[in-house]
Amino acid sequence: MHPARTDSPPRSRAPLTAALATACLLLLVLVAAGWRPLLDLDTSLVRSLHRRAVEEPDLTHAVRILSDWVWDPWTMRAGCAVLVVLVVWRRRDRVLAAWLVATCALGTLVQQVLKAAVDRDRPVWSDPVDSAHFAAFPSGHAMTATVVCGLALWLLRRYGAGSALWGAALAVSVVSVLGVGVTRLWLGVHWPSDVLGGWLLGALTVLLSTTAYEKWRGPEAALAPRLRGTAGSDA
Template identity: 65%
Template sequence: MHTSSVDSPPRPSAHRAAARAAGVLALCSTLLLVLVAARWSPLIDFDGDVSRTTHRWAVEERGVTQTFRILTDWVWDPWTMRILCAVVVVWLVWRRADWWTAGWLAAACALGTLVQQGLKAAVGRARPVWPDPVDTAHYAAFPSGHAMTAVVVCGLLLWLLRRHGVGRALWTTAVTVAVVSVVGVGLTRVWLGVHWTTDVVGGWLLGALTVALAVLAQLRWRPVNSPLAPTRTGDHPG
């Protein structure tokens, strides 16, 4: 029988891994927030260079631009993501009678929205302005609401799928869709000239931080007799 070496460190628990991830993400998010709020010159110059280049492409490639507008306004729109989250909440209550997980998911999504809107108001960063815009957007720029909402919803749903112990094919498909959605929505926002690159990066970081904090809460306070409660022998069932 194979035994692990006494010198090898113990495998960190899911709780500890989530806590470490939250700490790193909080540090990165805070650093970027400070640099954006302080209008750090190298960061502003980088944002400007990228935006001027992508806007030129957007004006020249009208077909790509129209496709990106459809994707960002309908497929990856924050309200589309919130509706998806709401559907899962209803399903959890109806099929599994899992009120705790349904409330946890709804609260985590709501927290992401509140953080997003609060930071937009606090930072007050202006969006890019063009003489020949290809799209328009409202509210302040930092962080990107599209990017942050996509990370929050996709991240939370992936966590639930993992805890549920879904099959490999479904898991691979879900991860692929989530990655394409998160990366794709960030690309469309910069391409369409309605966000700076660091707005999108900030949305990704803050969205991931929201997911990490939600996972911490789920691991710490979830009732042990609930349908998706962790088993005693591993970090997730199956």
């Protein structure tokens, strides 16, 4: 069974967009205002995780590899570059390729502007297991992973990926987006609300970008057989 195809009437994304935008704005206001219940919850969670990280150095080393290499923002951006190359090579669509680049660049710009504007301090430890620089909110790792994985899933659905390919991509995306957030918390370089902010802002960025693109160029009617992941003439 294939994912829903884009030649059927699309559902309105307005309610989801409004919900995500409201959640992003609310979280931003609470973090910027230093709302005490949120700060207390953040502190409680990261202290608990930090104790575990210190007590389990081998696991912490593995987490650092995942965070600093596998799910690093630059690794994710390299993944976006692969998507761009595939779009140009397989679909010969330079406009879509440029749109993907612009979306990733916009996500990076948004996170950097918000980091500078909010200027939230990162957790400070007497026995740190990792280090990070610049302000904390939102998590750049979490936001970048959400943007890149979200764009990849959108492309696969847009071009009618088969169930096997779609399922594999969805599993990898979920593990990556959730996993990168967990690693940043385990290493004690972010507050939970930083990670949540990265996830929400990343999802909103993808939703706004893909909705704007589809309104501009319309839904893709011709599916790409090579993306379907099922047996075919060029299998």
